[in-house]
Amino acid sequence: xxxxxxxxxxxxxxxxxxxxxxxxxxxxxxxxTTDQPTSNGNPSYDPNRGEGKFTKVDxxxxxxxxxATAGEKVFSVKCAAxxxxxxxxxxxxxxxxxxxxxxxxxIMNFSTNTDDMLNKDPKAQAMLEICxxxxxNQNLSDDEARDVYEFMRKNDGVK
Amino acid sequence: xxxxxxxxxxxxxxxVLMIQxxxxxxxxxxxxxxxxxxxxxxxxGKYDEFYNFVSGGFSGQMSVYGIPxxxxxxxxxxxxxxxxxxxxxxxxxxxxLNTSHGYVPWDDLHHVEMSLTDGQPDxxxxxxxxxxxxxxxxxxxxxxxxxEILELPNSAGNHxxxxxxxxxxxxxxxxxxxxxxxxxxxxxxxxxxIKNFRGSVSFIKVDPASGNMSIAFQIRTPGVNFDLSHSxxxxxxxxxFFSCYNVEQANTLLEVNASQKDKxxxxxxxxxxxxxxxxxxxxxxxTVKYAHNVFDEKTQTAKSTIETExxxxxxxxxxxxxxxxPCPKSPHGCDxxxxxxxxxxxxxxxxxLPVFSFDKIQKAIADKDFIGEYDGIPVIKYESALYGEVQxxxxxxxxTEFDGKGNAITTFFVSSEIVKWNVxxxxxxxxxxxxxxxxxxxxxGGDTKKPYGKYVIVYNKITKDRYLPTGPELSQSAQLFDITxxxxxxxxxxxxxxxxxxxxxxxADLIKDKSTRIYKIDENANPYVTKGEPSAKVVRNGKRVDxxxxxxxxxxxxxxxxxxxxxxxxxxxxxxxxxxxxxxxxFAVKGAKTSELLIMPGETLTMKWTPEKPGIYxxxxxxxxxxxxxxxxxxxxxxxxxxxxxxxxxTGKNMPTDSVSITK
Numbered sequence: 079x080x081x082x083x084x085x086x087x088x089x090x091x092x093x094x095x096x097x098x099x100x101x102x103x104x105x106x107x108x109x110x111t112t113d114q115p116t117s118n119g120n121p122s123y124d125p126n127r128g129e130g131k132f133t134k135v136d137x138x139x140x141x142x143x144x145x146a147t148a149g150e151k152v153f154s155v156k157c158a159a160x161x162x163x164x165x166x167x168x169x170x171x172x173x174x175x176x177x178x179x180x181x182x183x184x185i186m187n188f189s190t191n192t193d194d195m196l197n198k199d200p201k202a203q204a205m206l207e208i209c210x211x212x213x214x215n216q217n218l219s220d221d222e223a224r225d226v227y228e229f230m231r232k233n234d235g236v237k
Numbered sequence: 238x239x240x241x242x243x244x245x246x247x248x249x250x251x252x253v254l255m256i257q258x259x260x261x262x263x264x265x266x267x268x269x270x271x272x273x274x275x276x277x278x279x280x281x282g283k284y285d286e287f288y289n290f291v292s293g294g295f296s297g298q299m300s301v302y303g304i305p306x307x308x309x310x311x312x313x314x315x316x317x318x319x320x321x322x323x324x325x326x327x328x329x330x331x332x333x334l335n336t337s338h339g340y341v342p343w344d345d346l347h348h349v350e351m352s353l354t355d356g357q358p359d360x361x362x363x364x365x366x367x368x369x370x371x372x373x374x375x376x377x378x379x380x381x382x383x384x385e386i387l388e389l390p391n392s393a394g395n396h397x398x399x400x401x402x403x404x405x406x407x408x409x410x411x412x413x414x415x416x417x418x419x420x421x422x423x424x425x426x427x428x429x430x431i432k433n434f435r436g437s438v439s440f441i442k443v444d445p446a447s448g449n450m451s452i453a454f455q456i457r458t459p460g461v462n463f464d465l466s467h468s469x470x471x472x473x474x475x476x477x478f479f480s481c482y483n484v485e486q487a488n489t490l491l492e493v494n495a496s497q498k499d500k501x502x503x504x505x506x507x508x509x510x511x512x513x514x515x516x517x518x519x520x521x522x523x524t525v526k527y528a529h530n531v532f533d534e535k536t537q538t539a540k541s542t543i544e545t546e547x548x549x550x551x552x553x554x555x556x557x558x559x560x561x562x563p564c565p566k567s568p569h570g571c572d573x574x575x576x577x578x579x580x581x582x583x584x585x586x587x588x589x590l591p592v593f594s595f596d597k598i599q600k601a602i603a604d605k606d607f608i609g610e611y612d613g614i615p616v617i618k619y620e621s622a623l624y625g626e627v628q629x630x631x632x633x634x635x636x637t638e639f640d641g642k643g644n645a646i647t648t649f650f651v652s653s654e655i656v657k658w659n660v661x662x663x664x665x666x667x668x669x670x671x672x673x674x675x676x677x678x679x680x681x682g683g684d685t686k687k688p689y690g691k692y693v694i695v696y697n698k699i700t701k702d703r704y705l706p707t708g709p710e711l712s713q714s715a716q717l718f719d720i721t722x723x724x725x726x727x728x729x730x731x732x733x734x735x736x737x738x739x740x741x742x743x744x745a746d747l748i749k750d751k752s753t754r755i756y757k758i759d760e761n762a763n764p765y766v767t768k769g770e771p772s773a774k775v776v777r778n779g780k781r782v783d784x785x786x787x788x789x790x791x792x793x794x795x796x797x798x799x800x801x802x803x804x805x806x807x808x809x810x811x812x813x814x815x816x817x818x819x820x821x822x823x824f825a826v827k828g829a830k831t832s833e834l835l836i837m838p839g840e841t842l843t844m845k846w847t848p849e850k851p852g853i854y855x856x857x858x859x860x861x862x863x864x865x866x867x868x869x870x871x872x873x874x875x876x877x878x879x880x881x882x883x884x885x886x887x888t889g890k891n892m893p894t895d896s897v898s899i900t901k
Binding site: 167168169206207210211212 | 632651
């Protein structure tokens, strides 16, 4: 039993490192941006939550106007150069209905832990294949991320 | 048992995490195997196998590295002032940076091209493009100096340049920006782009003996953006291929608006046919203004001439020499394989890599297999020009070079990797991550008829955690891979200067034995040379004072000068009398509002200095030349305007009027 486990661990190691030495030519590389979601080997990854510090975001049914206003200011400085508020793609996707496509946790993790998410998250990677520009990490504070999320909710019609 | 299992599970879990961490390609340090250091190691005192000429990007210069060691051998000043050598500051070199806009102290050098004979580098010259104020420079590989700079009229953003035909018959220069032609009224609304803006591709003739450049003709094209180019080879010798983007002809937010159509173009130009049109007088002579700067090795002085005429072939009027080939999507690199049959277009936004066939292009042209015309130029049917597509190669393909064994290696910016694939069967052989986001790559001779397929050097755009942090600004990283096996092996990282774009490498043997070591003093025809210390002098002519001064280990002659006044225009003509390799002398004067001079053995350089205040001004040698280097110094006395202090100059004669000793 013990032996099987040990072999299993070694085997995992070889698979995960395989792209440097083994002969899997022509396969999609194990580079972050084109990786398949399962090949990172982490079974605990939750694609709805993404990866980052936000595990549970409290969202009230009604809009927090103060937060949304603060979020709009952040948007105009750090986000508006690449994202429209409509469904039209500029550099990145338009924000219309973004809060209906992703959870609050996913959005806030993506906006604060961008590189890791682009390396792992299947939805982020699918979007990268369309946009071909890695979203830069804009160094949003936790509060700013939350405010921007509230502004996105406002943009999606939450009153 | 249960306890053991949990323990094992924990171990398994942590192993997975460890593996993930250690194998994450986006992290510094993995992917290097044991013998890497040996492969890149050049023992102290030994020479590298290749010279690597690397564009300096926004530094405006060209750097030279040894490969495989990655040692920086030299930075050659080209388009930017270089205070360490005095390039752009000395009177002899100032004209090199003259343009039709006046003196321009900087440019953005993106691409390099070795001079070619029969499609292979001959080690005579290397060319570089100036992207901002459109120019092409020729560097002499005997002296490793910029020998000539030619400005390009009707141009803006000289990007798809300076690529050569197989015998350096021409160097090309295609404009990244389309603009209204120079002799048209340029004061037009920007959104009249489609009506008023035109592209331009210059063919620069290179004199086979002297290397001197002249614009043979320009092709005026539709208002697209030209990105890169390469000449044909062998059977495609008469052709040149240019990648184009912005076929939408957008004039704002190109990031979005020039990415609307699913295909842009590669423009195929039959330059032999263009030559015929010029011979037949079908080109139009246009009055324009552009600077042509040549450094004369005999007088060691640059001369700038303003040229006033250029011949233009307009694709709206002349037919059958330019064709568009549709290419997905926003092509960057446009690379021709060693046989001249395959042309690889790298669409930055495409999910595949198209390979075009020269034979099929010729057949399509003969059969008039066109889907229509774009602004007067026939557009060949995509499928009729296509040899095949490399499927799912990676994200963001940019540039391709060839290994000479039938394979190509392409950089992928977005997926941060290089991919090796076979040109014939279009199958992927290997892929390796790079750190991070590669732009250009260089295989020695990798764009020529006979590549030396031993290494590939990848020039990355993003460095991040690759080296010790140095604040917000980081050196760009280059990475060297051994490509002799099927698997490409990373063997070395090295930092670079500026922002390398394209680079080329050639065997050291083609250059090293021809390298100039000194300038022979008897052949120095600089009008201000001082041939020997007895000829040193100071000459006043009205307010102009010419100081003919020599340097040799370790003193100046003269080193005491008096009788120069505020308001005088002083010219220091410094001649280095040394005739031994690697003994430059430097020259600097306190308060001079210019750089030092660094004078090579047998050379004369001139510093212009206008003293503003009376006083004693020391001058000294800046380059450690001997054990008595620190003694290599002098004084010039500046008197008030109108003073009667007589002109005096000497070395070792102006003895102290007082004495000093230790008193007991």
